Amino acid sequence: MIKKKQIKHTTYTFLLILSLLLTSCKSSEDGSSSSSSSSSSGGASCTTATDTICGQQNDLTNIPAAYKTALTKYTTVNSTYLVNVCTQDSNNDGSPNYMVVESSNRPEHKSVYWQATNALHEAFDFATNLYKYATTKTASEYTGTPASAGPNMILEQCITMKMPISPGEASSKSATEFSTMGLSLNGISFFNENAKPPDQITDELFTFDQCSGHPQNEGNYHYHVDPVCLVRDLGGDVVTKSTTVEGTTYSWIEDNGTNGGLLLGFLLDGFPVYGPVGDNHTTDNGSSTPSIDSYNGHTHVTTEFESGIYHYHVKSANIGGTSSTVFWITNEKFYGNPGTIVIR
Numbered sequence: 001m002i003k004k005k006q007i008k009h010t011t012y013t014f015l016l017i018l019s020l021l022l023t024s025c026k027s028s029e030d031g032s033s034s035s036s037s038s039s040s041s042g043g044a045s046c047t048t049a050t051d052t053i054c055g056q057q058n059d060l061t062n063i064p065a066a067y068k069t070a071l072t073k074y075t076t077v078n079s080t081y082l083v084n085v086c087t088q089d090s091n092n093d094g095s096p097n098y099m100v101v102e103s104s105n106r107p108e109h110k111s112v113y114w115q116a117t118n119a120l121h122e123a124f125d126f127a128t129n130l131y132k133y134a135t136t137k138t139a140s141e142y143t144g145t146p147a148s149a150g151p152n153m154i155l156e157q158c159i160t161m162k163m164p165i166s167p168g169e170a171s172s173k174s175a176t177e178f179s180t181m182g183l184s185l186n187g188i189s190f191f192n193e194n195a196k197p198p199d200q201i202t203d204e205l206f207t208f209d210q211c212s213g214h215p216q217n218e219g220n221y222h223y224h225v226d227p228v229c230l231v232r233d234l235g236g237d238v239v240t241k242s243t244t245v246e247g248t249t250y251s252w253i254e255d256n257g258t259n260g261g262l263l264l265g266f267l268l269d270g271f272p273v274y275g276p277v278g279d280n281h282t283t284d285n286g287s288s289t290p291s292i293d294s295y296n297g298h299t300h301v302t303t304e305f306e307s308g309i310y311h312y313h314v315k316s317a318n319i320g321g322t323s324s325t326v327f328w329i330t331n332e333k334f335y336g337n338p339g340t341i342v343i344r
C-alpha cells in the first residue's frame with residue numbers, strides 16, 4: 001500500500017487557458033482535477049526532520065550483500081542534497097525487513113525549475129521540446145504552446161522509500177500511483193507514464209526542463225522518462241542535438257540508446273531501474289538478454305547484480321500512434337510487491 005500526501009494538480013499554462021475556456025479542468029497525470037495554480041509550501045525540511053528512519057546518516061550494515069554495490073550509489077551521486085540509505089526492522093524481530101532510501105528530492109543538476117536564486121537555475125527555452133520530442137508528437141498533433149509547468153518550482157520534499165528487504169515477484173500485481181513510485185540514484189522521484197484520460201502525457205512532455213523532469217504543484221520534481229542529465233552525470237553516453245528554425249538554434253541532449261546497462265535507481269518494490277534498451281542490449285559478457293515483459297523488465301546479470309536480478313528498463317513509449325523515441329520508466333504495474341513511500 002502506498003501512502004502519500006494529497007497530490008494536487010499541476011496546472012500547465014495551456015491547460016489553464018483551455019480550462020478557463022471550457023470552465024472545467026482536465027485531470028493531470030499527477031492525479032487530481034484541482035485547477036489551483038499556486039504552489040504549496042512543499043514538504044517539510046528533510047535535513048532537520050526528527051522522524052526520519054535513517055536520521056540523516058547512511059548505514060548499509062544490514063543491506064543484503066547482493067544490494068550493497070547498487071544502494072551505495074545513492075550515497076555518492078548527489079553530493080549537494082540529502083540522500084541516505086539504511087535499513088529498518090519495523091516489526092522488531094531482530095532482522096531488518098526494509099531497505100530504506102531517504103531523500104530531499106532536490107536534483108544536483110541544473111534546471112529552469114530551480115529558483116532564480118539557486119546557482120543551479122539555468123534558463124531554458126521550452127520551445128526546444130517541440131524538436132526534442134518531435135517524433136513523439138508532431139507539431140500538428142500538439143496544439144499547446146510549450147511552457148513551464150505553471151508557477152511550480154523545485155521545493156524540498158522529505159521522502160522515505162521503504163523497499164522489501166528481499167524483493168520478489170508479486171503473485172498479484174499492484175498498480176503504480178500518480179506520485180513518487182521510486183527514486184533515482186540522485187534521489188529524485190520517478191513517476192509513471194500515465195496521464196488520466198482524456199489527457200495525454202505526450203502533451204505534458206512539453207513542460208519538461210532541459211533534464212527531462214518537472215515539478216508538480218507541491219514542488220515534487222520528478223522524472224517520467226529517461227533522465228538524460230543523470231545519465232550524462234553517471235557517465236552514460238548522451239549526444240547533443242540541435243536544430244535551427246527561423247534563425248533560432250535549439251539544442252538539447254539525448255540518450256544515444258546504449259545505456260541499457262546503466263543503473264538509474266529503484267522502484268519501491270525493490271527492483272532496480274536501468275537505462276533504455278537500445279538496439280543492442282546485452283549483458284556485460286555480451287550474451288543476449290530475454291525480451292522485455294509487460295512490466296518493462298526482465299531478468300539477467302547486470303554490473304551491480306552478478307547473480308542476476310529482475311530489473312526495469314526505461315522504455316520506448318508508443319503513445320499517440322507514433323513510434324516514439326521517448327523513454328518511459330515503467331508500465332502501469334509493479335512487478336514485485338511495493339513497499340511504502342511517505343512524503344512529509
Ligand SMILES: [Zn+2]
Binds near residue numbers: 029191214216224
Ligand atoms: Zn509530471
Ligand SMILES: [Zn+2]
Binds near residue numbers: 260274289
Ligand atoms: Zn536488462
